[in-house]
Amino acid sequence: MSFTTRVTMTDEVQDIKLVILRYLQQHPGSEDSLAGITDWWVKRQRFDDSMMAVETALKRMVGEQIVVETNRNGVSYYRFNAKA
Structure with a gap:
């Protein structure tokens, strides 16, 4: 395994640890299997x-007037601001 691969893997593992921690902070009573954690917690x-x-x-x-926001039925929609 090369140094670059190890660094990338370490970065990915650290990122996943933080994702799991944020999920657990928001859902402190959660418990699941490896497959469930991967599929539900990490993806969600x-x-x-x-x-x-x-x-x-x-x-x-x-705010920078790059896109325009419109609201229909309580839902915001965004489009390119052709006048910018």
Whole structure:
């Protein structure tokens, strides 16, 4: 195993540890198998984290007038601001 592979694997393991920890902090009574943790906890937490990051990015882009936000039926929609 090369140094680069070890570093990448170490980074990935550290990232997964943090994902599991965030999930457990939000769901302190949770318990599952390896397959369940991989399928439910890690995927769900990464989705939640990703959704928060996307929301933050979109808010910044709206503030910078790169995209326009419209609201229909209580749901925000975003599109490129052609006037920018």
